[in-house]
Amino acid sequence: MTHKEPPFYIGRYLVTGKLGSGGMGVVYLATDERLQRKVAIKQLLSNPNSRNAHQRIRREALLLAQLNHSNIVQIYDVVESKRDIALVMEHIDGCSLERWQRERTPDLTQKIQLLKQVCAGLGRAHAAGIIHRDLKGENILVDSSNTVKITDFGIAKSSLEESDLTREQHIAGSWGAMSPEQAQGKPLDHRSDLFALGVLAYRLLCGQNPFGDNKSPYVIVDRIVNSQQLPAARLCPDLPPALCNLLDRLLAKKPEHRPINATVVAEELDAVLKLGHTSSFTRTHSLTATVTTEEFFQRRPGIGEKLRRKIGLAAGVLGLGSALAAGIMLWEGTPLAKQHQYIAVTILSPTEKDREQQLLASNVQGALKQGLSGREGLYLIPYTESQRFSGQPLAQQARSLNADLLLVPDLHCASHSCELTLELVEADKLAVIASRSTRLSINELLGSRARTLQQLDYLLPDYPSQGAAEELAISAEGYQQYLELYEQRHDYRNLADLLDKAEKLQQEAPAFTPLYDLYTDMVVDLEDNSRSAEGPARLERILQNVPPQIAEAPEVLNTRLRLALLRNEPGEAEALLARLKLTLPDEASYYYLNANYHDLRGDYTKALTEIEKALALRTSYNYLYQKALTLTLTGDIAGANAVLEQAIALNSESLDAISLLAANMIDNGKAQEAIRLLTNIGLDNLGPMDTYNLCLAHFVEKQYPESFECLERVSQMAPKDASPLLYQAEIARALERPEEADALARRALDITAERTDWEGVLMRARAYADLGQAEKAVENLMMIRRDAPDDLYVNYARAQVYISTGDLLSAKAHIRKTLEQGSSPVWYCTPRFAKICTLPAFEDLRQQYPELCRGDKGNSQIARNSDGAPRL
Numbered sequence: 001m002t003h004k005e006p007p008f009y010i011g012r013y014l015v016t017g018k019l020g021s022g023g024m025g026v027v028y029l030a031t032d033e034r035l036q037r038k039v040a041i042k043q044l045l046s047n048p049n050s051r052n053a054h055q056r057i058r059r060e061a062l063l064l065a066q067l068n069h070s071n072i073v074q075i076y077d078v079v080e081s082k083r084d085i086a087l088v089m090e091h092i093d094g095c096s097l098e099r100w101q102r103e104r105t106p107d108l109t110q111k112i113q114l115l116k117q118v119c120a121g122l123g124r125a126h127a128a129g130i131i132h133r134d135l136k137g138e139n140i141l142v143d144s145s146n147t148v149k150i151t152d153f154g155i156a157k158s159s160l161e162e163s164d165l166t167r168e169q170h171i172a173g174s175w176g177a178m179s180p181e182q183a184q185g186k187p188l189d190h191r192s193d194l195f196a197l198g199v200l201a202y203r204l205l206c207g208q209n210p211f212g213d214n215k216s217p218y219v220i221v222d223r224i225v226n227s228q229q230l231p232a233a234r235l236c237p238d239l240p241p242a243l244c245n246l247l248d249r250l251l252a253k254k255p256e257h258r259p260i261n262a263t264v265v266a267e268e269l270d271a272v273l274k275l276g277h278t279s280s281f282t283r284t285h286s287l288t289a290t291v292t293t294e295e296f297f298q299r300r301p302g303i304g305e306k307l308r309r310k311i312g313l314a315a316g317v318l319g320l321g322s323a324l325a326a327g328i329m330l331w332e333g334t335p336l337a338k339q340h341q342y343i344a345v346t347i348l349s350p351t352e353k354d355r356e357q358q359l360l361a362s363n364v365q366g367a368l369k370q371g372l373s374g375r376e377g378l379y380l381i382p383y384t385e386s387q388r389f390s391g392q393p394l395a396q397q398a399r400s401l402n403a404d405l406l407l408v409p410d411l412h413c414a415s416h417s418c419e420l421t422l423e424l425v426e427a428d429k430l431a432v433i434a435s436r437s438t439r440l441s442i443n444e445l446l447g448s449r450a451r452t453l454q455q456l457d458y459l460l461p462d463y464p465s466q467g468a469a470e471e472l473a474i475s476a477e478g479y480q481q482y483l484e485l486y487e488q489r490h491d492y493r494n495l496a497d498l499l500d501k502a503e504k505l506q507q508e509a510p511a512f513t514p515l516y517d518l519y520t521d522m523v524v525d526l527e528d529n530s531r532s533a534e535g536p537a538r539l540e541r542i543l544q545n546v547p548p549q550i551a552e553a554p555e556v557l558n559t560r561l562r563l564a565l566l567r568n569e570p571g572e573a574e575a576l577l578a579r580l581k582l583t584l585p586d587e588a589s590y591y592y593l594n595a596n597y598h599d600l601r602g603d604y605t606k607a608l609t610e611i612e613k614a615l616a617l618r619t620s621y622n623y624l625y626q627k628a629l630t631l632t633l634t635g636d637i638a639g640a641n642a643v644l645e646q647a648i649a650l651n652s653e654s655l656d657a658i659s660l661l662a663a664n665m666i667d668n669g670k671a672q673e674a675i676r677l678l679t680n681i682g683l684d685n686l687g688p689m690d691t692y693n694l695c696l697a698h699f700v701e702k703q704y705p706e707s708f709e710c711l712e713r714v715s716q717m718a719p720k721d722a723s724p725l726l727y728q729a730e731i732a733r734a735l736e737r738p739e740e741a742d743a744l745a746r747r748a749l750d751i752t753a754e755r756t757d758w759e760g761v762l763m764r765a766r767a768y769a770d771l772g773q774a775e776k777a778v779e780n781l782m783m784i785r786r787d788a789p790d791d792l793y794v795n796y797a798r799a800q801v802y803i804s805t806g807d808l809l810s811a812k813a814h815i816r817k818t819l820e821q822g823s824s825p826v827w828y829c830t831p832r833f834a835k836i837c838t839l840p841a842f843e844d845l846r847q848q849y850p851e852l853c854r855g856d857k858g859n860s861q862i863a864r865n866s867d868g869a870p871r872l
Contacts (some may be wrong), residue, residue, distance in 0.1 A: 010041055010086050011079035029091065032076075038093075039076060043086040066128045071121030073141070073151040089151075094143035101137075101204060108239075110146070111204050112269050115197075117148035119266035122197065125150070126190040126262060127809045129841055133188065135196035136177040137203065180225045180253050189816070190809075191255035194262065198250025202229070205243070206236045210251055212294035223297060225253075230296040243272050256790070256820070260813055267782060340586075341463075342618060343372060344381040344403040347390035348411055356442050357413050359483045363445050364409055364420060366486075366514060367452035372407070375463040379586040385622040388654050398427040400621040400651040407459075417441050422455055434459050445483065446476050473511035481505050486518055492688060492717060495526045499538055510545050516555040520562050527566070533720075533757040539563040554583045565600050566757075568787055573597060588617040595626055602789035604634045621650045625657055633791050635821025637664050655681055659690050666693055667792065669826035671700035688717040692724065700826070704731045722748035722763040729770055734831060745770040758784040762794065765801050774805035792821050803833055808841050816845060825852040 006015045010030065017029040025044045032039050065075050077088035094100070097114070106114075118140060125132060132139075132153060139152040179195035182188055202210040210229035211220050223229075229251050233244040246268050252258045259265050345368050348361045365383070372380045381401055389397045398406055406425040411418045417439050424434040436455045440448035457465070474482065485502055488494070502519045509515065519542055527535045539559060546556055557580050564573040577597060584590045591614035598607035607630045615623045624647040631640035641664055647657040658677055665674040674697040678690060686694065695710035708731050711724040718724075725748040732741035745767050752764040765780035781801055788794045795814045802811035815828060815836065828836060829852075836842040837853035846852050 010043065011077075011088075013039060013041060013079070013088060015041065030088075032088075038091040040073075040089045040091045041079075041086050042089065044084065067121075067125055067130065067153075069121055069124040071117045071148050071150060072124060073149045090149070092141040092143050092149050092151075094141050094149075096138050097140035097142055097148075097200070097204070098137035100142040108205070109273060112243075112273055114142065114146065114148055115201050115204065116266045116269050118150065118197065118200070119262040119269070121148065121150040122193055123262035123266070125153075126193070129809075131188055131190055132193050132196070133182065134177070135193050135200060137200060140200070178221075178224065179255075181255060183221045183225055189255065190261065190813070191258050194250055194258045194265065195252075195255075197262070197265065198247060198258075201250065202232060202247050205239060205247065206232055208235065208293045210247075210293060212292075212297045214294065214297075227297065228253075230293045235293065235296075240272050240275060242268070242275070246272075256817065260785075261810060263810075264782070264785060340377055340379050341404040342379050342381055342402070343405040343407060344386050344397070344401045345369070345372065345383070345407045345409065346394070346397060347383075347387055348409045357411070357418065358487055359445065359480065360413075360418055360440060360442055360448060361411055362483045362486050363449055363479075364411065364440070364452050366483075367449040368407065368409065368456065370514075371453045371456040371465075375460065375465055378405075378460075378463045379588075381620070382589065385620065388621070388656060389651060392651070392653055394425070395430060396651055396653070398425075398430065400654065401427075402618050402620045403427045413442070416443065420452065420455070422459055424459055444476075445479055449479075474509035474515075478505060478509045478512070482509075482512070482515055482518070489518060489522055489525070492525065495522055496534070498522060499526065503538075503542060506542055506545055511547050511550050513550055513553045513555040516542070516546075516553070516559045520555075520559045524562065533755045533760050536563060536566045536757075539566070552579065552583065554580060557583070561597075565597070570601060573601075588614045588623075591617070592623060592626065595630065599626075599630055599633065602633075602791065604630050608634075621647050621654065621657075624650070625660070628657070628660060632660065632664060632667075633789075635792055635818075635823070637668055637822045640664060655685065655690075659686075659693075662690070662697075663693050666697050666700065667823060667827075669700065669824035671697040675701070688714055688721070691717065695724070695727070699727065699731070704735060707731060720751055722751045722760075722767065725751070726763065726766050726770065730830075730832065742771060758788040762788060762797050766797055769801040769804035774807075777801050777805050778807070790817075792818055792823055795821065796823065796827065800832065803835070808835075808839065812836075812842060812845065819845075819849055825849045828852055 006017055006028070008015050010028070012034060013030040013032055015028045015030045019027040019029050019040060021027065025042045028041045028043065030039050030041050031037070068074070073092065074090040075087065076090065079086045079088060095103075118135075122132070122135070130153070132150070134152060135150070139150065141149040141151055143149065177196045177199045179188070179192040182192050182195075199210060202208070210232075211223040211227070214220055214223075229248075231244065232239060232247040233241065236244070246259070246265065250258055250265070259268070345365070348365055369380070369383060372378060381403055385401060386397075389400050392400075394406065394408070404427055406427050408423045408425055410421040410423070412421075413419075419437060420440050421435065421437045423432050425431065426433050436459045438451050438455050440451060442448075481501070482505060485498055485505070488498055491498065499519065499522055502515060502522065506512075506515055506519070520539070523535045523538055526538075527533070539562060543556075543559060543563065550556055557576055561573055561576040561580070564570075564576060577594060580593065581590050584593070591610045595607045595610035595614065598604070598610060608627065611623055611627045611630060615627065624643055628640045628643040628647065631637075631643060641661060644657045644661050644664075647654075648661075651657075658681065662674040662677040665671070665677065675694065678686065678694045678697070681690070683691070683694075691710065692714045695707050695714060698704075698707035698710055708728055711728050711731075714721065714724040715728075725744045729741040729744035729748070732738070732744060748763060749767040749771070752760045752767065755761065755764070761780050761784045765777045768774075768777035768780065778801070781798060795818045799811050799814035799818065802808075802814060815833075818827070819825065836845065
């Protein structure tokens with residue numbers, strides 16, 4: 001077609017001027033003579049190489065017609081003739097965002113207010129299932145009242161349809177603003193627009209493109225895909241740290257590392273405004289910046305520098321090889337005379353199970369632990385590992401622990417005394433290489449402890465103690481109380497009372513370090529099994545009374561570490577890990593501790609790296625189990641199950657691996673297999689978490705009465721855990737008992753009312769959603785968006801809340817995330833999620849996961865790991 005000079009008519013619209021032109025058409029200023037208002041008309045340019053241009057502009061009209069929002073340019077009309085097509089839109093009396101920034105000196109508050117408006121418009125488009133795909137400054141208009149309008153949806157894509165209309169140029173979008181997945185031609189969702197929003201916000205707030213201003217689009221795209229941007233805090237140190245952090249997350253390479261949606265971005269921007277100190281920031285760039293983004297990329301090491309670094313690394317490796325050849329083992333700079341041996345102590349069980357003999361057995365175990373710690377040339381395998389295999393054949397224990405030596409204690413008791421025999425066994429051959437015996441008095445626990453320690457010195461002359469044995473800072477009566485607490489430590493129903501007794505004992509014997517280990521273990525069990533959130537307050541209370549002389553004891557440091565983790569204080573936790581590294585002689589134990597820490601922080605990549613280091617030093621059942629647990633948390637269920645098979649091959653009788661395997665079976669929708677595995681263990685042998693998983697397995701199979709009764713048992717075992725009540729409420733609704741369901745949800749709400757930890761708040765959000773209080777449910781979810789881990793359990797719970805409150809976009813995002821993390825589609829075959837099988841908004845999910853709405857089984861919660869959270 002030939003474009004005329006104004007004035008002329010397009011339909012009933014009198015064209016009076018030209019506003020601009022682009023790749024697809026010319027934009028005119030016109031007057032709607034019928035309604036007496038100004039309009040903007042985009043008229044399509046003739047393009048013989050485009051077979052579907054008319055379809056594309058018609059499609060843009062259809063998309064815009066769905067988006068009635070104050071921050072999106074409105075569509076009024078479509079004018080078509082045989083050859084031409086034009087889009088009649090709202091006229092914006094203003095300019096593009098880029099021009100607005102060039103011609104003004106806005107302060108930070110004004111910039112953030114504009115970005116919040118962009119988020120509002122973007123959130124509306126995403127809620128309708130529309131991805132813009134070309135969000136940039138030129139496509140953001142700002143009118144005279146500083147109102148933002150998003151325009152140019154010409155290459156937008158509806159996530160509700162499959163269409164080839166936007167594939168004509170293979171990769172649609174502008175080179176400098178497209179996301180890494182868009183540049184690589186991968187499937188897109190709304191998070192691609194969030195990356196573009198990050199580029200736009202970075203330019204607005206920092207005055208530069210985050211990936212430089214190189215003239216070659218190929219260089220820019222390569223940086224977007226392969227290189228990290230210059231951190232906003234370094235380029236613009238004057239910006240609030242929270243804002244810099246948000247910019248960096250928006251520009252994350254992987255979509256799952258970006259904020260969940262535009263609404264959350266707007267809330268974080270609003271939080272920055274509420275903090276204040278933004279009005280003085282008026283520059284378009286930082287006066288304190290020492291480098292531009294382009295200089296940042298130009299200064300990155302080239303091939304020559306990388307080669308020099310490789311040469312330096314090789315030299316370092318050669319130096320380490322020479323040190324090893326000289327017979328020196330490097331660990332914290334301490335030379336060791338010979339290779340260390342791993343020794344494990346088998347768990348002692350007296351011939352008679354009366355109380356006094358059991359206390360003596362615990363006494364001996366404690367003495368052996370103290371006496372083997374810190375011996376030259378020996379690494380003691382933690383008791384937590386040995387306890388897993390108590391009572392199993394010696395060969396199986398040796399294989400599971402991967403120990404070099406086993407110390408096997410045996411106790412034969414008469415009326416007032418017991419004969420203790422200690423045998424040192426070479427694990428490979430199961431040959432006894434040394435043996436000692438002594439008689440211990442049942443009634444003199446401290447004396448029996450001293451005699452046990454003495455026998456160790458006779459038994460291990462080649463592995464001398466590296467320091468004098470410490471005096472036990474506890475009375476005989478206090479020591480007996482400690483042993484009684486130790487014996488009752490697995491009484492999950494009475495853990496709170498046991499902790500109270502331990503606190504009283506600490507007041508009498510504050511320098512008795514074993515008590516801190518026991519206390520911390522019981523707190524961890526209380527947290528894992530009751531979800532009570534009492535841990536931080538209890539740990540803080542006991543740490544207030546630690547005397548200075550034991551401040552650096554590993555037991556005390558471990559208690560402090562646990563408190564830092566429960567309070568989500570990573571800086572403090574890392575400092576404590578560094579101090580523990582100096583006190584732990586065994587590298588493998590340190591790596592294992594690090595793996596636990598990263599698991600609790602939700603950094604599963606680092607956790608896997610650390611546990612692999614531990615496995616390289618000692619391939620034990622415990623380390624394999626930890627690796628499987630981490631893989632499970634990442635959603636790699638197949639990988640986790642493969643590692644679990646290795647662990648079970650080492651020890652087929654240990655419950656931990658079997659229990660975790662059962663949990664994974666539930667998460668994969670194989671509930672019958674999970675029921676078989678857990679039933680074979682025996683209901684009396686199941687702790688609260690495993691019982692909970694069994695309940696969910698029954699729920700998956702729609703065995704509602706069995707599941708309801710099972711959940712009641714969990715509630716009795718863990719009365720401060722709201723999750724069983726919430727599932728009972730869901731069952732009551734499925735059985736059409738709404739009043740009972742509401743009562744159960746209110747009980748869950750009461751239990752979580754005072755909790756501030758992320759899991760308590762998450763369950764409170766679920767309770768509010770079940771009671772139909774959507775605003776409070778979402779408010780609670782927002783409270784934990786930075787603290788809760790990004791795992792299956794959390795994302796599924798979020799999906800439950802959002803689907804119940806009617807926020808379909810957010811529900812869909814979390815459903816997709818759980819499916820990508822390895823969850824089974826069968827989870828979403830419940831009445832709660834029934835709408836995803838009919839609504840058009842979920843069509844792409846149904847196509848991607850055909851089994852999503854085909855199952856005939858009920859839903860399962862993300863099954864909890866048998867151990868709960870990783871343990872430190």
